[in-house]
Amino acid sequence: MNSPLPPSVWIVVPVFNEGDIIRSVISEIASSGFGNIVVVDDGSSDDTFVRASEIGGVTAVRHLLNRGKGAAVRTGIEAARLSGADVVVTMDGDGQHDPADISTMVRLIAEGNDVVLGSRLKDHTGMPLYKVIHNRIGNLIVMLLYGLWVTDSQSGFRAYSKQAISKIRTSSDRFAYDSEVIREIRRNHLTFVEIPIKVRYTEYSMNKQGRMTIGKGIRTFIRMIIS
Amino acid sequence: MKDFIPGISIYRLILGIVSVGFLVEQLYRIIRRNDHTSFPRQLGIVLVWAGILLFSFFPDTARIISLRLGLGQNLNTLIFSGFVIVFLILFKLIDKIERIDRNLTELIRKEALEKLKK
Structure with missing residues (x-):
């Protein structure tokens, strides 16, 4: 008897001005055993798109204008869906996330979970204190607004089943996207599990422009309330 | 607090200067035809800033208009x-x-x- 085909796993990497490190991020993902990679260049002003396109086997798509991380992730998920993905994993393009965690996420989806949330706060060793506080406040707000408690509502390292992809409907293009996914999990009664993930806080990722700041956090909170 | 200019408080002075700035800019745009907004809108902007300028330097105007209109x-x-x-x-x-x-x-x-x- 033939064994069932392994699920088609696609990794979505949204990027914005990551020309310096895009090659190393992609090659690290590929060497961890996942070759289906979608890179979404969110209107970078550097050569990120050109560099990503030159990497063999990578599906590189580009936003003509910068639309925000949430918009880039959604474009990437749509690209993966068009390519026939059974499982979609999203991860940041600045090299913070360790691709070694992908296989655990895929296994948990294969075991029947709809969504797997990578959590930086399950083990926050090495995480800057202000980030821990910032994230905990974010979790509390998400809990109050959407009625679901998760340990890391702002994490971009997540995995989705085919069913979850078809049901999740978000409208935010910016950082509120990650919180909206939590709302959708509850609204659609999707099953989810959280796993601790390893995060590498490099000098590059900590100094990068466009990362979440307190000001952006406040704006995100206001947007979440209005929407 | 002592007035910056006798008879005009500091906030009224700031409001007056800001409105003069916006008025000059808007009038400059109209004269140079450097604006794509319609004429009624341009006129509206000028009237709003001129009104603010008037009330900031002559606050009694509001009371006079109110009485004339019978609003009290x-x-x-x-x-x-x-x-x-x-x-x-x-x-x-x-x-x-x-x-x-x-x-x-x-x-x-x-x-x-x-x-x-x-």
């Missing part, structure tokens, strides 16, 4: 209603901007994925 103390109600209308317009504008923003994202996404659909 009801002018406060009128001003409050004005604020409510301004906020309603603001929310409507935000809503429209967000809709345009969403449409723009959708358009950019379609363009980005065009290659994959072929």
